[in-house]
Amino acid sequence: MLREIAYLSEILSVVFFLCFFKRNRGEGLWIIFLSCVFSIVAELAAVVIAKVHQTYMFYFWASYTIVEYSLFALFFFFAFKNKKTKYIPLIGTLLFYSIVFITFYQKNTKAFDSLSASMEAILMIIYSIIFLYSQITNSEVIYVYNTKRFWIVIAIFVYFSSTLFLFLFAADFINPQSSSYWIINNLFEILKNTLFCISFAMKKNDSKQNSINYNPDLL
Amino acid sequence: MIFLEATNPGSNVSLVLYFGTIGMLALTIGLIVFIIFHQRKVIRYQMRLQRMEQDQQKLLLNASIRLQEEERQRIAADLHDDAGPLLATARLYLNENLVNLDKTTQLQSIYNAKQIIDDTIQLIRNISHSLMPPTLKNFGLESAVNDLFQKISGSGSMNASSRFHDYRERLQAENELIIFRVIQELVNNILKHSNASFIHLTQNTSGEKFFIRLHHDGRGITQNDFNKLNKSNVGLGLKNIQSRLKVLHGKIFFEKDMSQTYYKVTIELIKDEEDKLSEQE
Structure with missing residues (x-):
């Protein structure tokens, strides 16, 4: 039941993005939209692939992690304003790809690629913390929670920090998809998609209104 | 079911997984709450600074306006109290009756008027120099x-x-x-x-x-x-x-x-x- 709700929440975030399309232009939100669409397609594909051959599942989930990571890393790359911090997702991505491709070409009998998923979660947590730190040190942004990006990052941060331990142990489950532990994933996926919906639905932030006016007479 | 699995003595993985997840979640929420409260604190501090700055500006502006007014009043008083009476006196010496007076008195009146006009010129020069x-x-x-x-x-x-x-x-x-x-x-x-x-x-x-x-x-x-x-x-x-x-x-x-x-x-x-x-x- 929870899995179906999680799936529906993914569709809902896509619907929200399309309904409030005008508000969601710019700020790299299209990347999040793409990741939601990709997630929906992948969920459907997973059902089909599982029926065809169980051994393909490892490669399928590893590929899914690579695409999902790439999209989120791209989002962070656009979200970071400082030139120096822009290097962090680039370096992180190189590290991620090198580790993931090594595990990808190793013969693996397990159904889930725990290493790449955990690596993705750790990198996403790091990027989120860097983003939030840059937001509180940026004097132009007064109310962080008034920005769409803030809610997207919070969604990513909460989801990956809550599922980090699940991904670490997921390879040891006999059947990852049917395991009761996946309730954690489904719960936080619902939360993540709800936060995405909030971000897509909120009004576009006007930076001029957000910054403190030090010279009111000059306006 | 989750708790059953977690409380099973043989299931160490479950314990690590659940406590790890709860711990991570608590840390994440704590961090987010800290950021929001920190932001609010910074906003309040900046607003207080801004208000203080505005008050200071207001005080300086008021002082400058008052000073300008005082300066104007001083110039007005100088002109009214000194230049005004001097010119009025000079006018008295140079009235229409002057033509009916004898030559010596006429010369004396003109000399007096000239003296007063010289004083007035000096007074206006002093005002101008003070400006x-x-x-x-x-x-x-x-x-x-x-x-x-x-x-x-x-x-x-x-x-x-x-x-x-x-x-x-x-x-x-x-x-x-x-x-x-x-x-x-x-x-x-x-x-x-x-x-x-x-x-x-x-x-x-x-x-x-x-x-x-x-x-x-x-x-x-x-x-x-x-x-x-x-x-x-x-x-x-x-x-x-x-x-x-x-x-x-x-x-x-x-x-x-x-x-x-x-x-x-x-x-x-x-x-x-x-x-x-x-x-x-």
Whole structure:
């Protein structure tokens, strides 16, 4: 039941993005939209692939992690304003790809690629913390929670920090998809998609209104 | 079901997984809450700073307006009380009956009227000089300050001296006037309140900085007193000094000399700022 709700929440975030399309232009939100669409397609594909051959599942989930990571890393790359911090997702991505491709070409009998998923979660947590730190040190942004990006990052941060331990142990489950532990994933996926919906639905932030006016007479 | 799995003694993985997830979640939520509260704190602090800045600006503006009004009233009083009666008297001497009077009386009346008109010219010249000292306009800050100090010394009540060490290039005329007014105000305060026996002014430069220092041996104020007076409703002259220096992006420091015998006032300006201001104009 929870899995179906999680799936529906993914569709809902896509619907929200399309309904409030005008508000969601710019700020790299299209990347999040793409990741939601990709997630929906992948969920459907997973059902089909599982029926065809169980051994393909490892490669399928590893590929899914690579695409999902790439999209989120791209989002962070656009979200970071400082030139120096822009290097962090680039370096992180190189590290991620090198580790993931090594595990990808190793013969693996397990159904889930725990290493790449955990690596993705750790990198996403790091990027989120860097983003939030840059937001509180940026004097132009007064109310962080008034920005769409803030809610997207919070969604990513909460989801990956809550599922980090699940991904670490997921390879040891006999059947990852049917395991009761996946309730954690489904719960936080619902939360993540709800936060995405909030971000897509909120009004576009006007930076001029957000910054403190030090010279009111000059306006 | 989750709790059953977690409480199973054999299931170490479950325990690590659940506690790890809860721990991570708690950390994440804690961090988010901290960021939001920190932001609110920063906003409140910035708003308080902004309000203080606005209050200070308001005080300075009020002081400057009051001073302008006082200056206008003084000029109006000078014109009304001195120039007005003088011209009225001259008019009396030159009335229509003058043609009916004998030659000697006519000459006497014309001479008297001429004397009064000369006095009026001198009076208007004095008013004009108080608005813009001609020495300052024609010969610069150094001459104007020397002139002012000579006049004070000449009165015999106080020993006043000034020395410009490095003033080969004159500042912009408008900026010279601002600095001169600040010096005038400071000297005026010393004369009125300090009971000093001497004032000494020195000027020098250090790199891009331009300094004017005033020493006196009377009662003075320190930087703390100056800041307090600036924030209060009294100390109109000091607020005026502050607002004038703000135009030049200058600073002023009030301190007691190391020997604790003299009071020292330092005006600090940056030459570059002066050039920038002139370019803006």
